[in-house]
Amino acid sequence: MTTTDRPARSDSGEPGGRFAPVDSRVDFVAMEQDTLKWWNDNDMNARYRAKNENAEKRFSFIDGPITANNPMGVHHAWGRTYKDLFLRFRNMQGYRQRFQNGFDGQGLWVEVEVEKDLGFKSKHDIEDYGIGRFVEECKARVERFAGIISDQSTRLAMWMDWDDSYHTMADDNNYAIWQFLKSCHERGWIYEGRDSMPWCPRCGTGLSQHEIVTEGYQEITHNSVYLKFPLVDRENESLLVWTTTPWTLAANVAAAVHPENTYVKVRNNGEIFYLGKELLNVLNVLNGDVDVLKELPGSKLVGLKYRGPFDELPAQAEAREAHRVLEWDDVGEDEGTGIVHIAPGAGAEDFQLGNEHGLPIIAPLTEDGDYIDGFDWLSGRNVSEVNDDIFKSLEDKGVLYSIVPYKHRYPVCWRCNTELVFRLVDEWFIGMDDLREPMKDATRSINWVPSFGRDRELEWLDNMHDWMISKKRYWGLALPIYKCQGCDNVDVMGSEAELKERAIEGWDQFEGHSPHRPWIDAVKIACSGCGETVSRIPDVGNPWLDAGIVSFSTLKYGSDVGYWKDWFPADWISESFPGQFRNWFYSLIAMSAALEDTAPTKAVFSYALMRDEAGEEMHKSRGNAIWFEDAADKMGVDTMRWLYTRQNPSSNLNFGYGPGDEVRRQFIIPLWNVYSFFVTYANLDAWDPAAADDPAVTGERSDLDRWLLSELNRLVGRVTEYLETWRPMETMRTIEEFIDGLSNWYVRRSRRRFWRSESDADKQSAYATLYTALTTLTRLLAPITPFLSEEMYRNLVTRVDGNAPDSVHLSDWPVVDESAVDDDLSDSVNLARRLASLGRSARASSRLKVRQPLAELLVDVRTDRERSFLPLIESQLKEELNVKAVSDARGQGGLLSVSVKPNLPVLGPKYGRDMQTIRGALEAADPVELATASERGEQISLGEFTLEPDEILVEHAGLEGFAVAVDAGYAAGVRTDLTPELEAEGTVRELVHHVQNLRKSAGFEISDRIDLYVEASDEMIAPLRAHETYVRIETLADTVSYGKAPASAHVEDTDVNGAVARLGVSKSR
């Protein structure tokens, strides 16, 4: 039996210890607040950023600007944790960095929020209010939220240079885009195009392809209409047409059919209709009785003339005579009638088809979605309110067939949810054809993490249309495009200086303002073509221009080329992937390809979306959204960051307080407990950390200590590699495994070493080892959990070492000590842990408590290498499983069962196809004979084959008199029969256990010495007498009396293995 001494004192960390006492029950959130204050008081962020300012090697990170239009949410905190993690890691590794955060501030999203604040309903309200005042409000809003986000990020322990954040609304950013646009113009890519495009009547602006595909669709039910297009010169015959947008019928010009699809001519309620054969069921559903008269291909319908539903309107003057059936390959057979109504002024594809056939174009709507003049009773009315009257008009004219509610995905404005219409507009574009290949080359040169990002981006580039860069709004980049009304010549200004030079009026009014509306619009230039006075086009720019330019603008491309060359391209950028392939990643690559024909970054790291705990989307309205501040105050930022970084970035993160609790219980508290344990005992012993490196100590390390250091160095190596290859999840899982081993193997098995009262070499070694592990761990954790590691580091290192940095965040990243890595040792302990687990399972199956000593443990392992570890781990297994002996099951006779398996990794490559034969022969042979031969190291003859002894694997199971557990080729069996001596020891241990409880319930200190009284049967007392010394040492008893306890003693009746004993304790002396 093992005996032990107890620590001299009971409470953790008396004054006088080297380390500050550590409360095992700590309020982590309060601790974070204290640390924040300390960082702030000591200017730690700035000192951290200055750490490598003179370093040779640099790590360039370019921040994707966060929209400064609302407070930051927990989903932003996820991405910002990644950014901070990798920047901190590189800083500890000694890289020079810029630490610049970015804010995105120009664009419609800000306008919409300001409009809401001011109670505006439309663009007219803005113009009435004054564009200048409105733009100032937008700027103020951005400044306000930039401040809020900076504060929130500070709470997140994100250490950036908060005084140097860039703004996309800043002058230099805007002028850098001018430079880009001019470069595009010089290559002939900038053009004004007329197109039918999605339009928001509320915002009064078109939406680009990027905007509409991102989050622009909703399930909406509309009243769709089936109506008749009566054929000219064919009495009583009509095309049957279907549309979900009745408001477009007033702009109808043509109808389209698929030339190769089959159509039918039918009689229905006394009328003749034409429609697609596949869609005939429409009529059955709507209106019974259908007579199919004949079938014909769509091509036979092409060219037929018809009367349009609104031919009476003046606006139809030009189209009236042009109504006819066109052929179009995109007509489908899935819905509608197979005959499509075409309104080139009110639909994108319609517009294209109209152009191909030279059709007249009727564009019915104003910016606000009102019908223009020429539409009679419709003129001046809004598109959103006319459907019922249109139906009525159709009915009056006898061309209405049916009205059917129809649910479909319909595009809406991504900012205000207004249903979009298609409108014919003039917008400015960058032609992307020349850029497509350079962009694809750049994309291919980037390391995309996860790797499928590359294919996503390439696919987008394949499908990308020309980039619409204009928006008919107020707050945004002032497009530096000057189109002459006289000669149509276009000038593009590339800089503020160029504009000043070209200005012929209005410069005085503009000077001193940011290049925004309305001030910029005062400036006029002379047309380079005809000399006329030219105004800037009134449009503002697409916001992705603003964000895309930052790899140039923030790196001083225009003002300090040396600086730009130093930091471009970025080593790494990171953003959430849904959306960014067509937004930020896209615009960044576009501008970099255009200006320098290269990629803006070496690596892109992206991650998925955040969901709530149940995997549902978070919505304010649904009440499942979590505010950043609430999360930080309730679970603590370290917990959040741990939760974020342990996630697989390519799958959605289910975030919530439940998972947060799990993280705290699973990892943070165990780690804290180890730390608290260490400090408690180190203080009791007044242990000196300076001794940690003393050769007298480090030379004496036990296997357990060497094992921990081996694991620790393996950990350092893996974590470094994982972080260098952008693999946070793997990093975290590896650390978690280490902490589990540290807590549940190393500390648990080392506890008694720390209790001894004398200071022997083994105890010194234990302190030194645990200290090394903890201090290394604090540095590994510093980028992940900045608060926890700071707290631990300052206490364990800064406090005791005058030469150490003040903060863990000023320390260097640990380096692997290869000499400490011992794979055999690591693997052998892993084997011990596995066999111990199996042994416990075996004990449990026969209901033998670990406290009951057993005679023998038999184990079986899978390989000779593992077998060679057995002597190394024998003592560990004895202690863990409380057995007297450990033996290799292979050496045992009396096996109940033996099975033999081929050693596939060895045999497979050697025999290949013959494996099936060998497998069969092995199954047929007598396993005992094979096993015996193999264990003797003899060759095994098997039909035509001769196998080497290590080419088969032998497994044993089910020994007589043993309780056995088997798993994955390993086995452990404990001898179940108890000798009287074993039983006696079991009884004594059980009794000691009860005495310990009694000491505690009596309220004694750990170090109090006692007198022990035992009143019990002779059967129980006999073994106690035999092991009295052991009992006295374990329970700190000066005396043991067998009989009634005095009245002054603390007495309890206890059940010891089914028998009752009355135990009494009192303090001695």
Next chain:
RNA sequence: GGGCUUGUAGCUCAGCCGGUUAGAGCGCCACUCUGAUAAAGUGGAGGUCGAUAGUUCGAGUCUAUCCAGGCCCA
């Protein structure tokens, strides 16, 4: 219709280069410990790895097809 992606235990997810009998956490059940303890530990139950075919001595892993979900594009 095209691209990407996912499908492994009741739930959430790991699973490297193909290798012996597929793992974790949560949940559930049982037990243990109680001087690291607002705890924790141990054990158990629970899986034909979406389906089929193929490649291979060997497939959760590679290939093809299909089914089902997600995102995106037409």
